[in-house]
Amino acid sequence: MGSALAALLTARFAWRRRQAPGATPLALLLLSLAVWTLTYALHWLDVPPGAVFWLDATFFGVVGAPVCVWLLTREFTQPDRPMRGLEWLTLLAVPGVTWGLLLLGDPGGVLFGTGPTQDAHTRLAGGPWFRVVVLHGYALIALSALALGQFWLRTSGVYRRQAGVLLAGLCVPWGVNFVSVLGERPFPDFDLTPMLFMVTALVFLWGLLGFRLFDLVPVARHQLVEQLGEGVLVLDGQGRVLDLNASARRLADPALAHPVGHPVTRVFPRRGGDLAAQINGLEGQTELLIDGRSHEVRVSHLRDRAGRSQGQVVVWRDVTRQRQAEAALRRAHQELQARLTEIERLQAELSEQSVRDPLTGLHNRRHLGRALEVLRGQPFSVLLLDIDHFKAVNDSYGHAGGDAVLRAVAGQLAGAVRPGETVCRYGGEEFVVLLPGVGTDAALAWAEGWRQAIAARGVRLGGQRVPVTVSLGLAGAPEHGTDPDRVLLAADGALYAAKEGGRNQCRVAPPPVPEGTSPEAPALECPT
Structure with missing residues (x-):
């Protein structure tokens, strides 16, 4: 009775912590143990309806306890791996059949066997199904102990102590039960296993209150590592996989059910060699291309107290979208x-x-104003040119003929000037040529050459050659002033003098007359 009460009390504490992995199976395990110990006590007290009835009833707890042990161990050690349908079927098949046989009164003695001298103690010799129950139960206990032992080896601190509590609580009564089933009992007519479950209940109670069992289970790893979008891989010094989370497992070989303990080249067969080669000796961050996707990889070494590397922690993050966005x-x-x-x-x-004239392609008068402003205070020459008798060309050949003449003269001027010199259409049939840094003497020689070239070439209109001549006026700075507008005005006066003097000639503006002197001399004519 004391064992049953202790198990129920501990189950109450575990149930209050049922949100933690393993707490619910622990509560169910303790309830199964309470049923086992309570029915076994009623069997010895020979409470109606009889000792045999209560002995048979113990098997409701007997077959349920190993199932709860396995569920407890699985949730404690592998909180990230839920049970699947086939696993549930395999786990519950034996208990389900056993409970069915108990409820039906064990027809044919499948569970407890048959015999005329059978009593409450000889029934446990068992029928054929009894052996299945025993093998199923101890297989689950053995697997649970193995899983807890592996967990104990690879953890430390409070988690190792918790695993030790579970191992201690499970192994002592089940070990005694194993000896009892084999027939080597200290008390032939008395099974010590239910009594030892008092120890199990007290150990678990101690773990719940002292070691905060299920308050400090490895939930952190499940929540912070398993649920990370980044892949996490832990390798030992020989490049073997010690641990990996779900994101890393998605890149692993699907045919390898348990990758832990295998070389990284085996776990990641398609990229393991490249991965191992690139992270070997690396500590820090790099970027790798895995299956056509970019991964940012961070490698940290696990070092002992002497600073020697004992392994590596590799964390990678898929940055494909980020790189695509970049x-x-x-x-x-x-x-x-x-x-x-x-x-x-x-x-x-x-x-x-x-600032261009659309007909000739030369700069226009707007550009001329800017160019003159740039030349303010600098030496330059300005040449003003007018096509002789242009109105007669328009009258004889129309505006199309006049446009052809304008384009021909503009082309000759544009081809004759040097870089830095400017040719502008001043208006109508007039053109301006700016010659920065050129004195009037040199400008006069060039102007005369242009005049002769234009006169010698002419323009073909309507299938015949039409002679074209030009008149030119020349002025310069600083001879005719420093203000660009005054220099241009002097060149305009020289052009007027050339036209008045008979056209097809070049005139240089006379120097300005100082105040108080006689009027300015006539414009000088270019030699012809």
């Missing part, structure tokens, strides 16, 4: 830069068009 951002930036360049080109083209 690539898309770079492409968008490049496209934006290309568009900005195109806009700047179009703006420059528009700006250039705004």
